Amino acid sequence: MVYFPLAKLGFLLVKQIAKPITRILKQTATSNEKFRKYIVAPPAQIFHWIGVRSKMQMLGMNQPSHVPPLNKAMAIEMGSDLLSEIIVLTIGVSLIVFEFTRQARKDKLKHDDHKAKRLKLFGELEELKDRVNGHIREIEYLKVKLKQLVYKMVLGVFPLGKVAIFGIKQIAKPVANVVLMVATRNVAFRKMLCAPAGQLMNWLEVRCKMYMLRLPQPKRVPGLREDVATDIGSKLIAEVFVLTSGLYFIWCEVSR
Numbered sequence: 001m002v003y004f005p006l007a008k009l010g011f012l013l014v015k016q017i018a019k020p021i022t023r024i025l026k027q028t029a030t031s032n033e034k035f036r037k038y039i040v041a042p043p044a045q046i047f048h049w050i051g052v053r054s055k056m057q058m059l060g061m062n063q064p065s066h067v068p069p070l071n072k073a074m075a076i077e078m079g080s081d082l083l084s085e086i087i088v089l090t091i092g093v094s095l096i097v098f099e100f101t102r103q104a105r106k107d108k109l110k111h112d113d114h115k116a117k118r119l120k121l122f123g124e125l126e127e128l129k130d131r132v133n134g135h136i137r138e139i140e141y142l143k144v145k146l147k148q149l150v151y152k153m154v155l156g157v158f159p160l161g162k163v164a165i166f167g168i169k170q171i172a173k174p175v176a177n178v179v180l181m182v183a184t185r186n187v188a189f190r191k192m193l194c195a196p197a198g199q200l201m202n203w204l205e206v207r208c209k210m211y212m213l214r215l216p217q218p219k220r221v222p223g224l225r226e227d228v229a230t231d232i233g234s235k236l237i238a239e240v241f242v243l244t245s246g247l248y249f250i251w252c253e254v255s256r
Contacts, residue, residue: 021084029076036076043086044079045069168242176238183230190230197236198229 029036052067070078183190203221210217224232 019084021087022080025080025083026076029080036072036079040079040083041075042079043082044075044077047078047082168239168246172235172238172242175241176235179237180231180234183234190226194233194237195226195229196233198231198233199223201232201236202229 025040029040048070049067053063056063069075179194183194202224206221207217223229
């Protein structure tokens with residue numbers, strides 16, 4: 001329903017455009033017998049023959065055995081109209097096909113350009129990936145070298161650190177005995193300093209071991225008995241006192 005008016009308008013436009021060509025063809029066919037006989041008249045007679053037989057079939061009548069041909073004037077009229085419309089329609093279709101082909105070629109060139117750009121981008125992306133992978137390998141190599149360096153440094157310093165810790169523990173033993181004796185006799189000293197220090201040391205030790213073993217951290221660390229916490233706290237206070245005193249003496253000696 002929508003296309004019928006457009007088709008009708010298109011045929012009307014073709015007829016209007018074909019009128020000048022029709023006049024030229026009529027003049028040529030009137031003056032030139034060969035042009036009329038071999039070019040203009042045959043399409044008119046064929047179109048007339050097809051039209052008569054189609055109308056008879058549509059009316060439900062018997063097909064005639066012979067269709068009378070058109071006379072000279074009608075043949076020139078119908079043939080000129082038919083040829084002019086065919087010429088205009090052929091030119092219009094040719095222009096549409098040409099425009100479609102040109103647009104298709106333009107789209108193909110644009111598609112090829114986009115494809116070339118995509119291939120270029122993919123190539124640059126692969127190059128960047130190779131460079132990133134190279135940097136990753138270099139970073140891993142540097143990490144290994146750093147671990148080896150740290151391991152060598154630890155191997156060189158660890159014996160001295162171990163000796164220093166052993167010395168602090170040995171020096172702190174008498175101090176720890178004194179602190180433990182004071183904590184045993186003084187309830188406030190025991191409850192406010194020694195036992196909390198022992199509980200804190202226990203809490204830190206449990207959580208550090210759980211972290212090193214990659215186990216989930218407990219919501220609550222069970223507390224130590226008061227005597228055990230006091231013993232651990234006394235040793236911790238003594239070692240901290242000895243270490244602080246030693247660092248202070250070293251600082252004083254360096255400053256002097």
